């Protein structure tokens with residue numbers, strides 16, 4: 505494999521386009537794969553992704569294509585499609601990805617129906633022995649695409665691979681820290697989206713900044729409880745991919761999950777609140793709450809979000825229920 509071998513990015517939405525820019529900015533030729541041939545041709549010709557990242561020029565080192573054969577023989581492949589589509593995309597691209605290096609999972613979610621984390625979905629769909637990593641952390645696509653300073657975590661069970669991929673993808677303003685705690689990083693990324701919806705609801709309902717800060721802290725406490733039971737390390741949850749991303753997503757209307765919650769809090773129905781944009785937490789909420797309940801992990805905030813998103817409970821009743829919970833020791 506030569507130094508000029510490309511890095512693949514699968515998925516031409518906001519985050520895929522941003523990560524393609526970051527990888528190209530780190531000095532690599534990049535193959536950006538989109539499922540839609542017309543969209544790929546337009547991106548290649550116009551050098552801009554007006555639907556997902558308007559106003560951000562595509563780096564000259566990126567080649568956009570819809571041809572799956574162009575993915576073969578790469579150094580690494582970043583998989584950047586919504587969590588609920590990861591299994592289908594990996595099945596479709598199984599052959600070209602067999603020679604496309606380690607697969608780096610960038611979706612933040614848990615698969616509905618199977619309640620599987622993304623690394624488990626990849627293990628079930630990719631050829632046995634394919635190295636898999638997870639990239640997650642506080643990083644708005646628009647910031648990364650513009651080259652603003654950003655730091656994220658890259659996890660692989662092989663620490664050498666995690667370090668090598670972090671070095672490969674880090675650039676002048678995009679820093680990757682590495683860890684072998686794959687599950688901890690996945691829990692942080694999937695969980696924060698659900699909990700950020702709750703913070704958006706608080707904002708949209710006008711419940712105040714104090715309530716939102718309290719909610720972030722209590723949401724983090726329940727994420728830590730979940731991680732303890734499901735095999736993530738506490739120090740990972742306290743890092744970029746856990747607390748870092750929760751704080752970002754739970755405080756900014758730039759987050760689609762927060763904005764979705766804000767609209768719910770203002771009275772929109774779950775369908776109206778989505779507004780055609782991806783809010784991963786809405787799909788992951790039931791899986792997160794279900795996994796927690798099955799193991800007896802208390803996650804009242806995640807359960808509240810799951811109930812509201814499913815249309816099974818109203819915001820005011822849920823807020824009243826949370827405030828009426830029995831008092832407890834803070835660290836119990």
Ligand SMILES: NC(=O)C1=CN([C@@H]2O[C@H](COP(=O)(O)OP(=O)(O)OC[C@H]3O[C@@H](n4cnc5c(N)ncnc54)[C@H](O)[C@@H]3O)[C@@H](O)[C@H]2O)C=CC1
Pocket residue numbers: 515516517518519520538539556584585586587589592593610611612613643644645646781782784
């Ligand atoms: N946008 C952001 O700032 C960040 C997003 N992420 C995560 O990255 C994942 C993707 O998010 P975005 O790119 O922002 O979403 P997006 O909605 O901007 O784009 C999704 C892309 O995936 C494509 N897609 C959907 N289904 C597909 C399929 N079956 N086959 C092939 N392509 C398909 C869509 O055509 C679109 O190009 C999510 O899990 C999100 O949580 C993570 C960090 C930052």
Ligand SMILES: O=C(CO)COP(=O)(O)O
Pocket residue numbers: 612641642643644645697749752753758759760761762782783784
């Ligand atoms: O994951 C993200 C930031 O780290 C993006 O958040 P949203 O998907 O809520 O926009």
